[in-house]
Amino acid sequence: MNITVETRLDRLAEISNEWDALAATQPRDGFFRTASWVIPWFRFVQPKGRPFVIVIRGGSGQLVGLAPLCLTTFVDLGFPLRVLGFAGREVVSGDYLDFLSLPHMYSANSAVLLDYVWSSRAEWDVLQLGELLDGCELQMRISGWASRNELPERQQEPRICPYIELPQTFDKYLETLGSSVRYSIRRRKRDLLEKNGCLISTCSSVDEIHSGLAIMTDLHVKRWRKEGHSGTLTRPGFQDFLKAVCVTPPQGGACKLYVMRREGFPVAALLAFHFADSALYYQAGWDPDSPLTRFSPGTVMMAHAIEDAIISGKRYYDFLRGDEAYKAQWTKSVRETKTLVCGRSLIGRGYIKCAALKDKAKHLFGKTQAPNSTDESIGEVSN
Numbered sequence: 001m002n003i004t005v006e007t008r009l010d011r012l013a014e015i016s017n018e019w020d021a022l023a024a025t026q027p028r029d030g031f032f033r034t035a036s037w038v039i040p041w042f043r044f045v046q047p048k049g050r051p052f053v054i055v056i057r058g059g060s061g062q063l064v065g066l067a068p069l070c071l072t073t074f075v076d077l078g079f080p081l082r083v084l085g086f087a088g089r090e091v092v093s094g095d096y097l098d099f100l101s102l103p104h105m106y107s108a109n110s111a112v113l114l115d116y117v118w119s120s121r122a123e124w125d126v127l128q129l130g131e132l133l134d135g136c137e138l139q140m141r142i143s144g145w146a147s148r149n150e151l152p153e154r155q156q157e158p159r160i161c162p163y164i165e166l167p168q169t170f171d172k173y174l175e176t177l178g179s180s181v182r183y184s185i186r187r188r189k190r191d192l193l194e195k196n197g198c199l200i201s202t203c204s205s206v207d208e209i210h211s212g213l214a215i216m217t218d219l220h221v222k223r224w225r226k227e228g229h230s231g232t233l234t235r236p237g238f239q240d241f242l243k244a245v246c247v248t249p250p251q252g253g254a255c256k257l258y259v260m261r262r263e264g265f266p267v268a269a270l271l272a273f274h275f276a277d278s279a280l281y282y283q284a285g286w287d288p289d290s291p292l293t294r295f296s297p298g299t300v301m302m303a304h305a306i307e308d309a310i311i312s313g314k315r316y317y318d319f320l321r322g323d324e325a326y327k328a329q330w331t332k333s334v335r336e337t338k339t340l341v342c343g344r345s346l347i348g349r350g351y352i353k354c355a356a357l358k359d360k361a362k363h364l365f366g367k368t369q370a371p372n373s374t375d376e377s378i379g380e381v382s383n
Helices: 009-014 016-023 035-045 103-119 137-148 170-174 179-195 206-225 238-247 291-295 297-311 346-365
Strands: 002-006 050-057 063-076 079-086 126-133 153-165 199-202 253-262 265-275 278-286 316-318 334-343
Touching: 002 103, 009 016, 009 035, 009 050, 016 035, 016 063, 035 238, 050 103, 063 103, 079 346, 103 137, 126 137, 126 346, 137 153, 137 334, 153 346, 170 179, 170 297, 179 291, 179 297, 199 297, 206 238, 206 253, 206 265, 206 278, 238 253, 238 265, 253 297, 265 297, 278 297, 291 297, 297 316, 334 346
Parallel strands: 079 126, 278 316
Antiparallel strands: 002 050, 050 063, 063 079, 126 334, 153 316, 153 334, 199 253, 253 265, 265 278
């Protein structure tokens, strides 16, 4: 077994095909762990971050394990921190992050990867592994690893991730919903597609994808400005990042960018990613000033995306993080993710203690969070 760490983007590009093939062995949750997601994130969203990708190769040279990590520095709660954490998370909201491994070697490889992280402890003050599935093997291993190395550990940012376990047909899926919701979805489809002549197309060529992303961004921004927010897609590098991911998805993956138009004019757009067993709803937008808004184009777009996922043979349609009320109208099934933080240095340990005190203060004084402008309610079913 050979263990190395890659710190250069050109080296990451050289192993990207092997990396993505390893992610494909995790067919439900591997998409946000792929090189096709992580490398554009480094290039466009986190250019100041330093890749710290730990690679394990077997005796024959085969890639058998990988930890897609990044070293960054930032100040939080007054502490200047060197943080080692998952790449592809901040700003772009990657979910279900984890180490990659051949499935039968996961236990052994995760132990090796954590040992390597510890051997590199001079590089970091805080280990922050975000968006781990609650109860996953890595979560349990980190707790044992932190205890053995006498590191204070903190769990934070619990997030609800709704999903649909897809049946064989869209009609069978509709049967799982309440009668009023079912009626509303069918009525909205008739209102928009039959009575008002709206058409939904799927972008396929590079030019269509670029044009579709520009449309979705414009509609997304219009929708949020109507409510006094800027939305998420205006953040630096985000649009270039999405272009790169959508044009060159991982092998076996696909960008599903749907655009609804009436007489050639955009009404709504929705972006999802297909990868192995899963369809992942990512982002959307619609024109809040269109007279067609009263027919809930978001409802129709979501229904279309779910139906396309079923036709494509996907097993899951995942709404990703967020417990927005509209998601509960499409499904009652949820998973939960958490972020684990371990402090190593004096600064890192002090940060963990201060964060714990801040939590106690929030609890005592009942502090509430401001609305999150990343919440997207395009899928709301209205009667």
